[in-house]
Amino acid sequence: MTGPIRSTCPYCGVGCGVLVRKTDTGVAVSGDPDHPANFGRLCSKGAALAETLGSEGRLSEPLIAGRRAGWDEALSLVARRLSDTIAAHGPDSVAIYGSGQMLTEDYYAANKFMKGFVGSANIDTNSRLCMASSVAGHVRAFGSDTVPGLYEDLELANLVVLVGSNLAWCHPVIHQRLAAARAARPGMRVVVIDPRRTATCDLADLHLPIAPGSDAAVWNAVLAAIDARGLAHWRDRLSGYAEAVEAARASDPAAAGVDLSGFIDLWCGAERVVTVYSQGINQSDSGTDKVNAITNCHLATGRIGRPGMGPFSITGQPNAMGGREVGGMANMLACHLDIANPRHRAAVQSFWNSPAIAAAPGLKAVDLFRAVEAGRVKALWVIGTNPTVSMPDADRVARAIATCDLVIASDIVETGVTRRADVVLPAAGWGERSGHVTNSERRISRQQGFLAPHGAAMPDWKIIAGVAQRMGFAGFDWPDADAVFAEYKTLSGIAGAQGGDFDISALTDEAPALWPQSPLRRGGRFFGDGVFHTPDGRGRMIAVIPQRQEVGMRLNTGRVRDHWHTMTRTGRAARLSAHIAEPFLEIHPEDAARIGLQPAMLAEVTSPGGRAVLRVLVTQRVAPGQPFAPIHWTDRNSAAGRVGALIAARVDPVSGQPALKEAGVVIRPYAAVWYGFAASVAPFRPDCDYWACATSDTGMRAELAGTAMVADWPAHARALFGLPDADLSLLSDPSRGTVRLALSLGGIVQAALFCAPSPVALSREAVVAMMGSRAPQILSGRAALDRPDPGATVCACLNVGVNTILGAIRQQGLCTTGQLGEALGAGSNCGSCRPELQALIDRVRAEPGTTPRITAAV
Incomplete structure (x- = not known):
């Protein structure tokens, strides 16, 4: 790589352009100033992309029943088992569940495989959950x-x-x-x-x-x-x-x-x-x-x-729009053609020269997994997503997958699906594959490969093609991703000739471009002329009757600033966990007082479908009766923090989209008898009742809690961290029930554990920073006098902590977020931390004797 490579961010539907440059230590990622979606800006997640490219935890070779296998053996087994299932139970006994993180080429290959050659429309994706x-x-x-x-x-x-x-x-x-x-x-x-x-x-x-x-x-x-x-x-x-x-x-x-x-x-x-x-x-x-x-x-x-x-x-995934275009969901046909239209089906089947074409919509996500549970779907292929966390009724989905006759999982890391799969296929990740994505404004951009695939990993389109060829299907012998996309563009021209809106047959593929890209039209807006894609050209208004809203405690779900989906990628970057490191429950003070919750304690949240344990954040940002919890945590980083387990599988009758945003819940204090904080140089797996782990700059950190007392804390710590022979430093106060200990090798701190009968108060950032160093003061839980404690991270893009920000406001008299950006860089990149910066400015302004520096407001 001699110059920068232009690619596209793999996170949300904004579709930001990025520049990737080779460095002495790896690669550097920055915003592409020429990309019309972001003009060089990146959010905290995009800015940390280079920190997510490591090989730790990656799947590197195919697995059959847990044993290593070669690609030919694995793909041949999948092809044989799918063929046998179809022969015995029909095409609809097979299903694919994919992801908005698949590239357009992957989507196209999967859609062609299922609808045109297997002959079933049982292909849906997690885009069903978002748009x-x-x-x-x-x-x-x-x-x-x-x-x-x-x-x-x-x-x-x-x-x-x-x-x-x-x-x-x-x-x-x-x-x-x-x-x-x-x-x-x-x-x-x-x-x-x-x-x-x-x-x-x-x-x-x-x-x-x-x-x-x-x-x-x-x-x-x-x-x-x-x-x-x-x-x-x-x-x-x-x-x-x-x-x-x-x-x-x-x-x-x-x-x-x-x-x-x-x-x-x-x-x-x-x-x-x-x-x-x-x-x-x-x-x-x-x-x-x-x-x-x-x-x-x-x-x-x-x-x-x-x-x-x-x-x-505004879509949530990087290629949710591309999946819509390519017909990647159960009720669609490729290129915005209608699966219920015989003329459209005939055009696609003729182009594919396929033996069959799905004649009706297939199973949408919730119904698909219920069919798995009922045994009607006997072979399930999950690509690039983890429905054991992201689906509603997540525990029920996990049980259904575990009972399926054949489960195939294509992914880059171990997930709840790969652990239950009969065949695991290692997929190439971002930076290791090339192809296309479409953002929320219909702009098609390229994702470019700049790294060799990890181990034996392959792009999803190539894996799908390998299975199709071994099943005897013709038309899957593409030499590369460009050939897949060229075929897709040609089909879009046929769709355009049918009168559809989607036609990219004239796309030159040189720069990000809005569709349509046809011989007659290039990009632009739709419907400004008052003409629509209905049979009579008129727009349709729909009589909407609002539904009655349920009463009681209604949990609202959503995202946090620096993480995305189930943290498969963002969880690798330490600074993205520094802002919010564990699952939490925002709850109004009135509700907290009524239930008996105090700030920073744990709450047990239950619904008919499941249970979660979450850190309590008392705030007036939510109204009484409307608590909020984020969706990102999985059984890899907080087994008790899986919010998907709380959500009932209620769906929209028209779209099939689940009501993931809310659930009726019961909240009560969690019966913890001790709380803890742990940090370590090496990864560790907590074995207590509640835990939430996160990557740190020096290793790993975790919040802990238990419902039963530990008899021997030193022995517990040695087992927890896998350090049976380490030197122990111990500070305990039996009258207060507190324990602080550190384990060292050769005077270098390897791990530390702090426990108390209530949430532990200490500088977590200072403790984390002391891992892997000589730190005789570590049991104080504070930074050394000669090492300022930056405090909890506020600006993840520039890694600026709350203590640093407060100090600059007080010492320099800063009074705007713009001044903080000039002084510290905080808030000067993606700007998503500016509300928190302003709150800190307002807090200092309210302090007696504060004299702000007067300059032009920013």
């Missing part, structure tokens, strides 16, 4: 799954509404584009609609903390006002207008729980308005109706497909 309701809503409204707008519309709008979207933490680069636009145009307004106060609210002129699940009532109120105020300028271009308005008038806006009048005035008064929505809308058992309640308002007013206006679905 299926948006797909269904688009198809109902527009006649096609078409995102009408572009990122630049957020910068051109006079009003941006963020609903069910914590943009600051989940899509930080787009959030910073919006923040910059708002700073440049002070007249722009931003509204956040979210039951919880998130970091995104700091950008908002108005935050509407609506009752959970009341989104349809909010947008019906807007539609009723549109009609009453005579703003329905496009009603003659639409069908279903009268019915939609009638349903909107019948809705009760009071169901939102907040005054909507100010928001309605803003929305109705702003011609250029963009409504951004994400998982807070989609992950609902009425998500499709909520999507259509939003699109109804944009359709009625004609605020769609023109600069600065339109509904905008």
Whole structure:
């Protein structure tokens, strides 16, 4: 690698471009200033990509029943077992469950394999969990799954509404584009609609903390006002207008729980308005109706497909959009063609020259795993995802997988699926494979390989092709990923000739490009001319009847700033765990007092489906009765912190998307008799009742708790850390029940354990920093006097701690986040920590005798 390689970030649907450069110690990753999605910016996760490329924990060779095998043996076994299953039980006894992290080439190969040659549409992906309701809503409204707008519309709008979207933490680069636009145009307004106060609210002129699940009532109120105020300028271009308005008038806006009048005035008064929505809308058992309640308002007013206006679905995965394009889900056919349309099926089958074509939609995610449980699906191939954590009813899914006759798992690391699989196939990861992804604004970019695959790992498309060829299927002899993509582009031209919106047959593949890329059209917005992809060309409005909301304690789920999905990748970077290192429960002070929870203790959260144990964070960011917990922790890093075990498998009847955002729960104090914190140079596996592990700069760290006392702490520690002969330093106070000990070899600290009957108070960062060094003061739990303690990490991009920030504010009189960026770098990269920086500034300002430095505000 002589110069930088241009690639695309493998995290969220923003689709940021990155530059990869070779260094003396490995590679360096930075933002690509020429990529039109991010113009050089990266969030904390993207900035830490180079730290996630190590070989630790990677799957390096195929495994059959736990033993090592070669590729030919493994693929031949898979081909034979799949062929036997199909012969005995039919095509629908086989299923693939994939991932939005698959490249377009992988998706294409899997879709062609299942729908065209196996002859079943039982291929679904975890994209079903994040944007299926948006797909269904688009198809109902527009006649096609078409995102009408572009990122630049957020910068051109006079009003941006963020609903069910914590943009600051989940899509930080787009959030910073919006923040910059708002700073440049002070007249722009931003509204956040979210039951919880998130970091995104700091950008908002108005935050509407609506009752959970009341989104349809909010947008019906807007539609009723549109009609009453005579703003329905496009009603003659639409069908279903009268019915939609009638349903909107019948809705009760009071169901939102907040005054909507100010928001309605803003929305109705702003011609250029963009409504951004994400998982807070989609992950609902009425998500499709909520999507259509939003699109109804944009359709009625004609605020769609023109600069600065339109509904905008922001996807969660790097290639969720590409999977939609390639027909990677059970109810789709390739290139936006309709699996229920005989003409479309015939065109695809003819192009593939396949022996069969799936004639009806297959099993969607929840139904797919229920079919596995019932024994109807007898062979399951899981690619690049871990449904034992991410699916609703996660424990039930794990049990179903364990009972399946044949389980094949393609992945880069061990997961709950690979541990239950009969055949494990090592896949190439980011940086080891090349192909394409499509971001939330329909922009296709390349992911470029710059590393040799780890061990014997192969790209997913190549693994799928190897099985297909051994099953006797023709048409899978691609020499490389480019050949797969070339075939896909050709098929898209055939789809375009059928009248579809998706056609990339003229894509040159030289730079990131918006689709369509056809001989007749290159990129741009859709529907600004009032013509839609329906048979009559009219947009469709849908009558939406809001569902009644359940009462009681309703858990809200979501993401944290520096982690992504199940931490397969982000968990490798120590600085990404420094901000939040364990699963937690945000709970309102009133609920905490009623239940008997104190800050930093543990709470046991139960539902009919399962149980989780979470660290208590008492905060007014959530309303009473609406606690919040993040989704990322797995049985690899916190067995008791798996939130997916709490979620019931309730699905949207139109899209099949599960209601992953919420669950009815019971919360009580966890019966811990001791709490602990541990740090070690070497990895270790806690064996207590509660634990949460994270990578650190010096090894590993963990929060611990137990429900039974430990009789011999030194012996327990030696066994825990695997250091039977290490020198022991011990400080205990039986009257207080506290124990502090360290284990050293040759005077070098190898591990330390701190335990107490209540949550342990010490400087965790200082303890972690002392691992692998001579640190006689370690049992104090504080940094040495000559080594300042930076405190808990606030800015993960630049690794700046809270004590460093507070010191700079006090000593230098800093009074804006811009000044902190100049002084420390904090907040100057992705900016997602700026709300926390501002809170620290406000905290210091409130201290007596504080004199801020007066400069121009930033």
